[in-house]
Amino acid sequence: MRIDCQPERAIADLRALADLTGGPDGARRLCWSEEWVKARGLVRERLAELPVEVDVDEAGNVWARLAGARPETVVIGSHVDSVPNGGWLDGALGVMGALETLRTIAAAGTPPCTVTLVDWADEEGARFGRSLFGSSAVCGTLDPAAVRDLRDAGGERLADVLARHGVDVETASAAGSRLADVRAYLELHIEQGPVLEAMGLPVGTVLGTFGVERHRVIFRGQAAHAGSTPMAQRRDSFLAAARFALAVRDLALPSGGVCTVGKADCEPGVVTAIPGVTTLLLDQRHLDADALAGLLASARALAEEAAAAEGCTVVFERIWQIEPIAFDPALIATARAACAEITGSDHALPSGPLHDAAEMARRVPTVMVFSSSTNGISHAREEDTPVEHLELAIRVYARTVGEAIARVADG
Numbered sequence: 001m002r003i004d005c006q007p008e009r010a011i012a013d014l015r016a017l018a019d020l021t022g023g024p025d026g027a028r029r030l031c032w033s034e035e036w037v038k039a040r041g042l043v044r045e046r047l048a049e050l051p052v053e054v055d056v057d058e059a060g061n062v063w064a065r066l067a068g069a070r071p072e073t074v075v076i077g078s079h080v081d082s083v084p085n086g087g088w089l090d091g092a093l094g095v096m097g098a099l100e101t102l103r104t105i106a107a108a109g110t111p112p113c114t115v116t117l118v119d120w121a122d123e124e125g126a127r128f129g130r131s132l133f134g135s136s137a138v139c140g141t142l143d144p145a146a147v148r149d150l151r152d153a154g155g156e157r158l159a160d161v162l163a164r165h166g167v168d169v170e171t172a173s174a175a176g177s178r179l180a181d182v183r184a185y186l187e188l189h190i191e192q193g194p195v196l197e198a199m200g201l202p203v204g205t206v207l208g209t210f211g212v213e214r215h216r217v218i219f220r221g222q223a224a225h226a227g228s229t230p231m232a233q234r235r236d237s238f239l240a241a242a243r244f245a246l247a248v249r250d251l252a253l254p255s256g257g258v259c260t261v262g263k264a265d266c267e268p269g270v271v272t273a274i275p276g277v278t279t280l281l282l283d284q285r286h287l288d289a290d291a292l293a294g295l296l297a298s299a300r301a302l303a304e305e306a307a308a309a310e311g312c313t314v315v316f317e318r319i320w321q322i323e324p325i326a327f328d329p330a331l332i333a334t335a336r337a338a339c340a341e342i343t344g345s346d347h348a349l350p351s352g353p354l355h356d357a358a359e360m361a362r363r364v365p366t367v368m369v370f371s372s373s374t375n376g377i378s379h380a381r382e383e384d385t386p387v388e389h390l391e392l393a394i395r396v397y398a399r400t401v402g403e404a405i406a407r408v409a410d411g
């Protein structure tokens with residue numbers, strides 16, 4: 001099924017959303033807030049113009065179903081929630097691109113299979129620290145016990161805030177019934193990184209999302225007086241940590257993955273004392289599970305070396321991990337072909353950030369399409385993409401959705 005949409009209508013919808021819920025300080029569609037409800041209201045107004053059934057599931061996700069000749073379903077969408085002072089495109093591009101795609105399909109009559117738009121609830125996790133809330137509930141990876149007592153900056157419990165929006169955390173996973181007839185999921189998003197822009201490309205196909213290993217790395221030496229301890233007789237935990245940080249950078253450079261030391265804390269943390277304990281936060285990501293395990297094993301060895309060189313010891317404590325999630329090879333090939341046809345390039349790249357698509361990929365064939373991001377900036381009000389790139393990305397996405405519909409309809 002060939003879908004030739006009018007991307008300028010999606011751009012107009014994006015601008016309307018930015019006018020309603022953005023401004024000089026950026027987007028303010030923090031999930032479970034009035035502004036977020038307002039943003040969803042705008043999407044609902046647009047959906048009301050289409051022959052779709054709209055409802056909200058047990059986890060707060062909005063679904064808009066365009067019934068097709070067959071019940072088998074292709075799901076398209078993203079999220080309208082944003083981080084505080086966020087950009088106008090993160091999530092919103094995917095929802096408005098899906099809306100334009102749905103609009104185009106509906107205008108052509110009954111599609112050969114059912115097509116459903118989803119607006120996921122709380123992708124960002126910006127308020128309670130738990131990302132991918134709605135999609136994880138649908139995909140069966142949400143543990144109510146792990147989230148119900150999370151508190152926001154104002155001290156409010158997640159369970160209480162969600163209850164005000166009609167969501168019972170204990171039964172949110174009942175939303176999983178929505179997957180019954182789903183055969184594919186496609187999401188359009190901005191890259192949120194500098195790779196496509198650096199290559200001079202407007203659009204790329206996404207291979208999957210990086211796995212993540214997150215650790216606390218604790219170097220222990222000996223705190224001592226900064227004045228009385230000769231340089232040769234020190235066990236400086238910060239120097240061990242510093243050696244390690246540089247070694248980890250060199251480890252990551254040729255790996256195809258990324259490693260980041262995001263925080264360093266010295267104790268006692270005063271200018272007159274050699275740091276006895278230095279704690280680093282280390283984040284490592286790779287698309288390949290074995291490569292990620294290799295990065296972690298190498299980091300452990302490098303930490304031992306760095307510690308030994310400074311007369312210190314080191315331990316790793318795991319904070320969090322998620323495995324790499326690969327998208328569907330057939331859908332990747334379809335998206336690359338559409339991209340080549342429309343933009344002249346079939347470049348594919350991994351995603352460093354997580355997305356709702358990573359949850360959906362556990363359950364159904366999934367792919368994402370990325371537009372470039374200006375200067376690679378996202379989660380900031382400076383977030384932007386040239387309009388020509390947005391339009392090309394929407395066209396590539398709609399074309400790929402059309403192919404997916406045709407394949408599902410053929411059984």
Ligand SMILES: [Zn+2]
Binds near residue numbers: 090091189
């Ligand atoms: Zn997003």
